[in-house]
Amino acid sequence: MSIINGRPKLGEYGEVIMKRISTFFITALLFVITSGQVLANPVPTPSVVIPTPTPEKINYQLPFPGILPDHPLYFLKTVRDRILDTFTGQPMEKVKFDLLMADKRLAMSQELVAKGKYDLAVTTVSKGEKYLLKSSQELIKLKKENKDISGVVIEKVLTSSMKHQEVINSLMVGLGGEQKQSLSESLSLANQVEEEIGILK
Known part of the structure; x- marks a missing residue:
């Protein structure tokens, strides 16, 4: 490592390390932001609808009614x-x-x-x-x-x-x-x- 204008000069290896560190922090920041949005707006869980069973009809045949009470005869x-x-x-x-x-x-x-x-x-x-x-x-x-x-x-x-x-x-x-x-x-x-x-x- 050399010094230029009073500041240390990083070699190629040091620059790579710095880029990786920067990338890591940026990725971590994006993760925190997106996680907060997901928590703030959770995906709604679809409700499960349980169908009400239809009561079984009674197997019994009613007779023909014939003349109804509203008939004159x-x-x-x-x-x-x-x-x-x-x-x-x-x-x-x-x-x-x-x-x-x-x-x-x-x-x-x-x-x-x-x-x-x-x-x-x-x-x-x-x-x-x-x-x-x-x-x-x-x-x-x-x-x-x-x-x-x-x-x-x-x-x-x-x-x-x-x-x-x-x-x-x-x-x-x-x-x-x-x-x-x-x-x-x-x-x-x-x-x-x-x-x-x-x-x-």
């Missing part, structure tokens, strides 16, 4: 049903008849809602759930009397009660006030039937 249908109810003597046939009446009224209520006749639909559901409860109570009575009960009928009433809950829940969407309250009471009856029949299995 519907009263003839109710008269016929009362006559059939009176002359249905065998206990198991009585259970089947009441179940049919319950299912028909549930199917009617769906048609009435589709027509925008919500009050009539709610009333029809209420009548149907009373029939459903009646069929359940008849089965329980037969069980207490140690009568021979068809397992197929028990299973059908149980599945029907679950279908009734499914349909009533769907009918409650968008309704409020007394309509929703009435459907909620009908839903409780269907749930009661499911619990009672479940014990018989």
Whole structure:
């Protein structure tokens, strides 16, 4: 190393060292700056959306509703049903008849809602759930009397009660006030039937 104008003169090797040191400090400075920017603006982590499982539909076919309660001749249908109810003597046939009446009224209520006749639909559901409860109570009575009960009928009433809950829940969407309250009471009856029949299995 030589001295020029009072300052030491670096050789080629010294100049290389100085350049490397300068490069190191510049690189370190850039790293600190860019790191600060990354920390200040972190990359957002994509949120994981867990899909809500769709409840499986109850495999139970409701009967054709026939004439609806808004039809002028519907009263003839109710008269016929009362006559059939009176002359249905065998206990198991009585259970089947009441179940049919319950299912028909549930199917009617769906048609009435589709027509925008919500009050009539709610009333029809209420009548149907009373029939459903009646069929359940008849089965329980037969069980207490140690009568021979068809397992197929028990299973059908149980599945029907679950279908009734499914349909009533769907009918409650968008309704409020007394309509929703009435459907909620009908839903409780269907749930009661499911619990009672479940014990018989």
